[in-house]
Amino acid sequence: MSSVFDTTRRRSLPPQGVAEFKEIFGTRFVTSGAVCAHYGRDESPYPECPPDAVVFPRDADEVAQAVRLCNQYRVPIVPFGAGSSLEGHVLPIEGGITLSMTEMNQIIAVQPEDFTITVQPGVTRTQVNDALRDTGLFFPIDPGADASIGGMAATRASGTNAVRYGTMRENVVSLKVVTANGEVIRTSSRARKSSAGYDLTRLFVGSEGTLGVIVEVTLRIYPRPEAVTAAVCNFPTLADAVRSVVEIMQTGTAIARIEFMDERAVGAVNRHSRLELAETPLLLFEFHGSAGGVREQAEVVREITRDHGGSGFTWAENPEDRARLWAARHQSHFAGLQLRPGARSVATDVCVPISKLVDCVTQTVEDLKSAEFPFTIVGHVGDGNFHVQMLIDPDSRKEWQAAEAINHRLVHRAIGMEGTCSGEHGVGIHKIEFLKAEHGVAGVELMRLLKHAYDPYNIFNPGKVLAWDA
The missing domain is CATH 3.30.43.10 (Uridine Diphospho-n-acetylenolpyruvylglucosamine Reductase, domain 2)
Structure with missing residues (x-):
């Protein structure tokens, strides 16, 4: 390492x-x-x-x-x-x-009539929703940690709501960015659409601090749904759960969240958050809409899960119960760490077309069965994205190499299925080597040309996303 x-x-x-x-x-x-x-x-x-x-x-x-x-x-x-x-x-x-x-943690402006809010980059996602509490609006992007908005924009983060509301790519309206010569630029206006020039906003969203420093973010916000309900459903196998997800998405059912946890993750969450979920592969659902619409969505989902061996379709309609359930899901990374005290987590994620999800997940589970260390699998499977957490001894080179070998096979499996090496974690240091397999040599070289043009002295977060030299 x-x-x-x-x-x-x-x-x-x-x-x-x-x-x-x-x-x-x-x-x-x-x-x-x-x-x-x-x-x-x-x-x-x-x-x-x-x-x-x-x-x-x-x-x-x-x-x-x-x-x-x-x-x-x-x-x-x-x-x-x-x-x-x-x-x-x-x-x-x-x-x-x-x-x-x-x-840099100030709310700059709330524009409820335009469904936008503008903040400094150090503001966290919970601060945004606290500021919106009395407006009837909310910001839906929710990565597991209480991440900063600047970091979320820089890594193109998403979370459990992405299946309905999209990722940071769809929800950043405009940015202010400091360039290498110290100028402050605005990437776009607050208008809902524009055909004026290059899309600089999308260029900086996901750039991981390698092209400039984000100093202000304008976000898209949404009306709070009239009705919200959540449900939990257990399955005999992981494959059964994932097949349910694929069929649910193919029916076009308007669902806000579909989250998967394998039995190891469920056990870890139970101990960490003092829950009593059945320790089998499970799906967590959340439905947003009118009271009647939510009931209709839930009934469609219940029937599909039943066809795939789902059982114990239980409701969490009380807001406190829902909040506790989703807080536990968001803490699954830290819950997993408790499976092996003192371990470090090698976390990885991929995203594949929904039609390839069953194969990708089941092949990954087979691969992990030979691991000598604990692992968990969770996923925002409604959009084909899942995560593997491998808990290794930080002093064991053998375990690090084994975890990296599994990660390599997983990433190349996903890319071979026309997926991506990362659905939401980003590249950082860990996934630089996979960009050529995903984007091709010419695609990576174009990215490098952009980096050299925006940052000629390589001062912005060097050694991340791609190598300075070919």
Whole structure:
């Protein structure tokens, strides 16, 4: 694992640069070992990799000043939101400055008539919904962690609601971004559509901090549904559960969430969240709409699951019960870690066309049966996306290699099925090598040309998404 951290590539600020940062940021330019260590970790299995310093900007102008200095001195700058990334996205593997967004946490404007809200990048998804509580609107994108909006935009995050509401790609209306020369640009207006020029918003959404620093995000928000209900259904096998999902999606049933957990994940969630779910493969459903529409949707789903061996179709109509159930699902990553105390999680995800989902999941389970370490499988299977969590001894090279071999086979299996190496985690460090298989040499070279044009001195989160050199 440590081979990704080539110390010969580290670039540090010279004394003059340190003095200039201190003059601008004062005590918000921090070189403390403890603080730098905190910003040298995320939820990936990679070892600690601290930056040389951490800067805490409060507005776009301060970010622009920090970027200009890093560009002047050719020093890396890595934005850091909540640190919940799973693929090493925020690790400063070439040294330099980490830009903590924790103090850029203001709600800038709520525009309920236009169904938009504008926030600073350090605002979390729960803060957004707290700000919307009295408007009758909500923001539906919900990755497992309480991630920052800037990080969610940078990684093109999604979550359990993606099957109905889409991902960050569909729900970011506009961005403000600081470019390598320290200019602040707006990628688009707040209009619901535009045919004016290149789609810069979509270029920065998913760029993982490698093309610029996001300093403001305008999001699409939605009316809260009239009626919401959730249900749980157990299955004898994983394949039965996944076949149910495929048939449900093929009927066109308007469902808000379909989540899968294998029996290991269910057991972990039961212990972590003190639930009493039957420990077999299960599906979690949520239905949004009118009271009558919700009942109709649920009845269609109940019949399909019954045809595939589903049982115990139980309801969670009470808001508190629903919230507890979904909170447990969101905590499945941390629940899984408790299956092997002291382990590190090698997490991976893929996404395939829904018609290929059964084959991809069942072949992956067969592959995992030979693993000598615990694992769980969960998924936002309504859109063909599922996750594997492998719990390895951080000191065991053998287990790391075994987990990586399983990950390689899973990714190439998904790409061979016309899927993708990542449905929502992103590339980070972990999946750089798979881009050529997915996009081809010419596609990756076009991405590299964009990187070189936007960031000629390779200061923005270097070593992520793709290699600087061919």
